[in-house]
Amino acid sequence: MFESTYKICFTKMTEEHFLNKVFASSGITKDELKEIIPRYKQVTFQKGDYLLKEGQVEKFYWFIESGFIRSYIIDTEGNDITFNLYGSGDVVIDYPSMFFFAPTRENIQALTDLVCWEITFNNFQELFNTILNFREQQRGLLVGSYFALKEHSISLIADQAKNRYLKLLKEKPHIVQNVSLKHIATFLGITDTSLSRIRKEIANNP
Template structure:
């Protein structure tokens, strides 16, 4: 629980009362490598703090090809925010790429606590804004940068990720084939 409190208080200072409220709704759990936090077609009901491990958010096109939308590397918040807000079925699955320790909470409870606590409401808004900025950054990178530059950014943003997950997941994140990724890695190692 200490790591989740540190994560939240690094985003913004929280009173002891708010820390107590937040601590009361988060429950420790695990995701084993390959398990899903949420699948496509499910209705999201929870969010989680990713204390250890790596989770991917991905979708599959009509041809069956997987695209990794993003990686969540601890410490981070995971969950289908779009499904939670819209009350629609989830479109982007979230799957553990490594064994993970998480702290999950009912989104309904978070909403209830937000109604009476300005700090929790502000924390939620700050986290949502951070996700928005991160998504926009990735969209711009995918549209404007070549694969070499996107790969270098990935290595900077997720240090050591290449040693933790299969290369085909990295290729799917970059929007290239595993063969192209191999060529990029080879050219950068010279």
């Protein structure tokens, strides 16, 4: 698939705990869970591994149980720019690539060792077409992802850098605490130096 120390492992207790938690608020019944949960596999990645590389077509998507991921793109000057940051409980997927079978322009990379729950496109499609509650949950995730991306894109244009950082700190403190300043800075559309200045200003004026 790609160069990686990708592994598949099965841990029944973890599966029941984490995936039941993921689907708990989705209206999915116990009988439906019996159909859904076996379609997921627990997979691990090591820090630095790629879940997806530019030019590949997405064939899976993942729920993160533990660890952190970033997606990045390469700009016209050859710099890698963080496009999104993910932590525990997040869904990691390139929707256009997976659903339109298009080569991705993103690189999705593990920032730490990871434990994820993976489902293939074919299994996803089957569940989506046969289980209404699963379909509604996935639609909600898709809409939520779209609005988050749109809101971030607008924020890069309309908001001050300090406000962008404060919003990230409020909504995803675990990202700020565990991801390098370099990746956070490019995600916020600023330099490392600017981010350090903003953090110092906030620390001095709580």
